[in-house]
Amino acid sequence: MVTIKDVAKATGVSPSTVSRVIADNPRISPDTKKKVRKAMKELGYHPNINARNLVVKSTKAIGVIMPSSANTALQNPFFPEILRGIGSVTHNMQYSMMLSSGESDEEIYAEVQRMVYGSYIDGVILLYSRVNDRVMNFLQENEFPFVIVGKPYENINKITHVDNDNFAAGKEITRHLIEQGHEKIAFIGGSKDLFVTMDREAGYEAALKEAGLMDCDEYKIHTEFLKSGGREAVEDLLALDNRPTGIVVSDDLMSLGVLSTLEESGVNVPQDISLVSFNNVYLSEITRPALTTVDVNIYELGAQSAKALIEKTVTKTEPSKRIIVPYKIVYRDSVSKKA
Amino acid sequence: MVTIKDVAKATGVSPSTVSRVIADNPRISPDTKKKVRKAMKELGYHPNINARNLVVKSTKAIGVIMPSSANTALQNPFFPEILRGIGSVTHNMQYSMMLSSGESDEEIYAEVQRMVYGSYIDGVILLYSRVNDRVMNFLQENEFPFVIVGKPYENINKITHVDNDNFAAGKEITRHLIEQGHEKIAFIGGSKDLFVTMDREAGYEAALKEAGLMDCDEYKIHTEFLKSGGREAVEDLLALDNRPTGIVVSDDLMSLGVLSTLEESGVNVPQDISLVSFNNVYLSEITRPALTTVDVNIYELGAQSAKALIEKTVTKTEPSKRIIVPYKIVYRDSVSKKA
DNA sequence: CTGTTAGCGCCTTCAG
DNA sequence: CTGAAGGCGCTAACAG
Numbered sequence: 124m125v126t127i128k129d130v131a132k133a134t135g136v137s138p139s140t141v142s143r144v145i146a147d148n149p150r151i152s153p154d155t156k157k158k159v160r161k162a163m164k165e166l167g168y169h170p171n172i173n174a175r176n177l178v179v180k181s182t183k184a185i186g187v188i189m190p191s192s193a194n195t196a197l198q199n200p201f202f203p204e205i206l207r208g209i210g211s212v213t214h215n216m217q218y219s220m221m222l223s224s225g226e227s228d229e230e231i232y233a234e235v236q237r238m239v240y241g242s243y244i245d246g247v248i249l250l251y252s253r254v255n256d257r258v259m260n261f262l263q264e265n266e267f268p269f270v271i272v273g274k275p276y277e278n279i280n281k282i283t284h285v286d287n288d289n290f291a292a293g294k295e296i297t298r299h300l301i302e303q304g305h306e307k308i309a310f311i312g313g314s315k316d317l318f319v320t321m322d323r324e325a326g327y328e329a330a331l332k333e334a335g336l337m338d339c340d341e342y343k344i345h346t347e348f349l350k351s352g353g354r355e356a357v358e359d360l361l362a363l364d365n366r367p368t369g370i371v372v373s374d375d376l377m378s379l380g381v382l383s384t385l386e387e388s389g390v391n392v393p394q395d396i397s398l399v400s401f402n403n404v405y406l407s408e409i410t411r412p413a414l415t416t417v418d419v420n421i422y423e424l425g426a427q428s429a430k431a432l433i434e435k436t437v438t439k440t441e442p443s444k445r446i447i448v449p450y451k452i453v454y455r456d457s458v459s460k461k462a
Numbered sequence: 463m464v465t466i467k468d469v470a471k472a473t474g475v476s477p478s479t480v481s482r483v484i485a486d487n488p489r490i491s492p493d494t495k496k497k498v499r500k501a502m503k504e505l506g507y508h509p510n511i512n513a514r515n516l517v518v519k520s521t522k523a524i525g526v527i528m529p530s531s532a533n534t535a536l537q538n539p540f541f542p543e544i545l546r547g548i549g550s551v552t553h554n555m556q557y558s559m560m561l562s563s564g565e566s567d568e569e570i571y572a573e574v575q576r577m578v579y580g581s582y583i584d585g586v587i588l589l590y591s592r593v594n595d596r597v598m599n600f601l602q603e604n605e606f607p608f609v610i611v612g613k614p615y616e617n618i619n620k621i622t623h624v625d626n627d628n629f630a631a632g633k634e635i636t637r638h639l640i641e642q643g644h645e646k647i648a649f650i651g652g653s654k655d656l657f658v659t660m661d662r663e664a665g666y667e668a669a670l671k672e673a674g675l676m677d678c679d680e681y682k683i684h685t686e687f688l689k690s691g692g693r694e695a696v697e698d699l700l701a702l703d704n705r706p707t708g709i710v711v712s713d714d715l716m717s718l719g720v721l722s723t724l725e726e727s728g729v730n731v732p733q734d735i736s737l738v739s740f741n742n743v744y745l746s747e748i749t750r751p752a753l754t755t756v757d758v759n760i761y762e763l764g765a766q767s768a769k770a771l772i773e774k775t776v777t778k779t780e781p782s783k784r785i786i787v788p789y790k791i792v793y794r795d796s797v798s799k800k801a
Numbered sequence: 802c803t804g805t806t807a808g809c810g811c812c813t814t815c816a817g
Numbered sequence: 818c819t820g821a822a823g824g825c826g827c828t829a830a831c832a833g
Contacts, residue, residue: 139811175812177810179812
């Protein structure tokens with residue numbers, strides 16, 4: 124391995140001078156800079172990141188923590204996409220990203236501890252948000268920089284987070300159904316622990332109320348963010364005496380399950396039942412019919428959170444903030460007018 | 463930050479002793495071990511990974527490099543799934559994984575250089591394999607440990623790789639179609655640069671030959687590993703005078719595109735055209751109809767490659783090897799008997 | 802079984 | 818504008 128000393132020797136300057144040209148210190152003469160850089164190139168010198176980290180106490184790496192069910196989580200195209208967003212900015216800023224690989228809460232917690240205490244990383248992005256999360260508490264207690272994607276349960280203005288206006292989105296997409304003449308509209312969402320679900324559902328309820336429509340409990344179902352979840356939900360809904368004619372589903376992947384179960388049951392979408400959904404994952408234009416869904420701009424969610432986190436880690440004193448990424452409804456073929 | 467010295471002082475021993483209990487060195491008395499560990503806990507000591515790395519010259523982290531089109535790559539559920547496999551073993555062995563985030567060839571190359579030269583990582587897993595890849599050449603020249611998922615273009619027995627027997631799989635799945643009475647069978651694959659495609663295609667051809675069926679060029683289409691790719695391919699196929707009744711598609715995601723294009727064109731699967739595919743991504747059981755596909759055991763592909771890589775990095779002299787992960791055909795609803 | 806001594810490769814005062 | 822010296826936190830011989 125070629126070190127700073129080697130290039131110092133080769134150039135006839137001292138190691139500290141080399142160090143300074145690496146940092147592009149302005150008080151080094153252009154001449155020596157040129158010389159040194161040339162030597163670096165010739166010798167194939169590359170700074171050893173560990174040595175540097177050791178002294179500057181920064182790794183220029185961030186940890187990205189997936190929800191505890193990492194196994195199932197990665198199945199949702201939401202995550203790959205958000206990773207892309209994060210990756211784009213880490214890459215531009217010459218940061219690396221370290222992915223969590225634990226599958227249980229326990230494992231993840233241990234992993235985060237290792238990352239933080241071992242100074243593997245400068246900060247973390249939490250790709251989920253739920254009530255009373257151990258990992259988040261840990262991060263807070265240690266005053267370790269982090270940002271969460273979604274809405275924090277409490278201390279909402281003490282925690283930097285990037286989110287959509289899920290309430291507004293839920294309201295708007297539900298209103299779309301209403302405008303098409305639907306009056307019996309159901310909601311299928313994920314766990315009530317998750318803020319996404321709650322916000323979207325609140326929006327849905329607000330839209331119903333505004334239109335003077337009934338808002339009954341049997342139309343609201345909570346299940347897993349997966350295809351299987353969608354399946355069960357539909358069965359419940361179809362068993363109702365008073366079947367809905369429209370459904371608001373809080374995740375595209377769930378919609379997939381909903382769609383296929385509906386089809387199996389001989390219900391046509393959108394003729395018999397209209398469907399609207401959330402996220403606009405690439406799948407949603409592939410399904411038959413293609414989904415009308417709210418594009419939450421997943422990529423941007425990732426990019427913004429990475430940006431915010433990195434800012435936070437460099438200027439240790441960055442105030443916490445709330446970043447709202449705009450959404451946009453994408454109209455496709457899963458909704459039809461109700462006579 | 464609490465260091466090794468602090469706990470040494472607190473315990474009344476020397477730093478090296480503390481270091482040894484960290485490494486669980488057998489020549490330390492159980493007594494002192496206990497004492498030291500207690501102090502570590504009380505002080506909240508955690509070893510600084512950078513300091514350690516600096517001296518032992520190992521980071522216990524591996525780099526995972528995605529295909530250059532990382533943007534589109536992550537869209538294929540294949541990658542999240544293989545990450546899961548890799549993650550499972552890195553996690554067990556207390557390794558971390560660093561994900562590439564570059565989007566162009568150029569960026570990725572630079573990224574890998576940084577990872578390697580900066581001693582961020584001990585080894586890399588290449589999640590693709592193509593002819594004359596710059597990154598791979600770089601790794602080879604620098605004798606940096608790496609394994610590739612797939613089949614290397616050359617030096618096949620000098621490069622550790624983990625792969626399926628794609629030839630056999632291609633042959634077997636095609637034979638399935640033949641056994642169901644199909645005689646006009648097309649093949650849709652990805653770029654010819656990629657070994658996966660070539661191997662699967664060769665298997666397909668072998669099966670046709672064995673059955674004495676015709677093997678014509680207009681039945682073989684190469685396109686992108688994406689939904690859009692599937693779409694174009696189908697249009698070409700349907701334009702033929704002599705339409706195939708069966709199609710072998712070399713990737714589930716492509717099959718999705720194929721499926722939806724077929725449906726739009728009013729062809730029924732499997733009544734009019736039967737479809738078989740590869741990978742058994744979770745999507746393949748969600749589609750209508752669910753896909754008959756070869757399960758290549760993506761998770762295992764990832765796990766094996768991580769295992770092999772880590773072995774390689776610890777025993778610097780591990781011989782290169784070829785690891786074949788078994789596949790299994792999953793029969794679902796996309797194939798029907800031809801009268 | 803344990804302490805002492807040297808660094809790992811780099812950055813950062815402090816002097817010139 | 819540049820050198821010398823010291824230290825980041827840890828491990829690894831080498832002594833005892």
